[in-house]
Amino acid sequence: MVSGDILDDLKNDILDKAKERFDRFGYKKTTMDEISRDCRISKKTVYEQFKDKEDLFTCLIIREKRKARDIIFASIREINDPLDKLLQMMRTAIGYFNEDNFLTRLLKDDEILFSNFLSTKSHSLIRDELIAMIADIIVEGKKQGKIRDVDEQFVAYAGLKLFEAFSYMRTIELDRNKAAQGYYTEALVDFIVHALIKK
Missing domain, CATH: 1.10.10.60 (Homeodomain-like)
Incomplete structure (x- = not known):
C-alpha cells in the first residue's frame, strides 16, 4: 500500500x-x-x-491559490486589530499579484495561454475566497466597534474590485517610480481606511 x-x-x-x-x-x-x-x-x-486535463488544471489553480492565500495569511496572522489586518492583507496581496507569476498571468486573462472558460473558472475560485476573507475581517471589525456598520459582502466585493484595479487588472499605466515606492498601494489603503473606519 x-x-x-x-x-x-x-x-x-x-x-x-x-x-x-x-x-x-x-x-x-x-x-x-x-x-x-x-x-x-x-x-x-x-x-x-x-480525471482529465481540466481536472488537473483546476487542481493546479487551487494549489496556486492556496499558496497565495498562505502568503497573505502569514502576513496577518499576528495582527489582532481587524483594520490593521485588512490593510496588511491588501498590501501583501497587491505585492503578490503585482509579481509576474503563474497565477497572476492566469488572472490577467491571457487568451493565448488560457481559454476564457478556464480563466473565468479560475477567477471565481480566487475571487470567492478573497471576498470571504475580506468579509470575515470586516465582520470582526464591526464586532469590535472599529469598522462602521456596512454590508460586508458588498464592501468586500467592492474592495476586491479596487484591489484588482491596483494589481493584475490595472488598465492604466502608473508612474513606475511611485509604484515602486508603494505610493499607489498606500493611496488605496488610505482610501479604504477612511471608507470603513468608525468615527
Whole structure:
C-alpha cells in the first residue's frame, strides 16, 4: 500500500511539470501525453491522480491559490486589530499579484495561454475566497466597534474590485517610480481606511 505522503508528492510533481508546460505553451496546446513524458511516468499514472486535463488544471489553480492565500495569511496572522489586518492583507496581496507569476498571468486573462472558460473558472475560485476573507475581517471589525456598520459582502466585493484595479487588472499605466515606492498601494489603503473606519 502506498502512503498518502507519496501520493501527495506524486500529485505535486505532476502539478509542477504541468504548470511549467501550461505556462509555456498554454492550456490548449498542452496534452496529458506531454505531461506524463515530462514527469517520466505513464499516462495511466497521471490519470490515476487526475480525471482529465481540466481536472488537473483546476487542481493546479487551487494549489496556486492556496499558496497565495498562505502568503497573505502569514502576513496577518499576528495582527489582532481587524483594520490593521485588512490593510496588511491588501498590501501583501497587491505585492503578490503585482509579481509576474503563474497565477497572476492566469488572472490577467491571457487568451493565448488560457481559454476564457478556464480563466473565468479560475477567477471565481480566487475571487470567492478573497471576498470571504475580506468579509470575515470586516465582520470582526464591526464586532469590535472599529469598522462602521456596512454590508460586508458588498464592501468586500467592492474592495476586491479596487484591489484588482491596483494589481493584475490595472488598465492604466502608473508612474513606475511611485509604484515602486508603494505610493499607489498606500493611496488605496488610505482610501479604504477612511471608507470603513468608525468615527
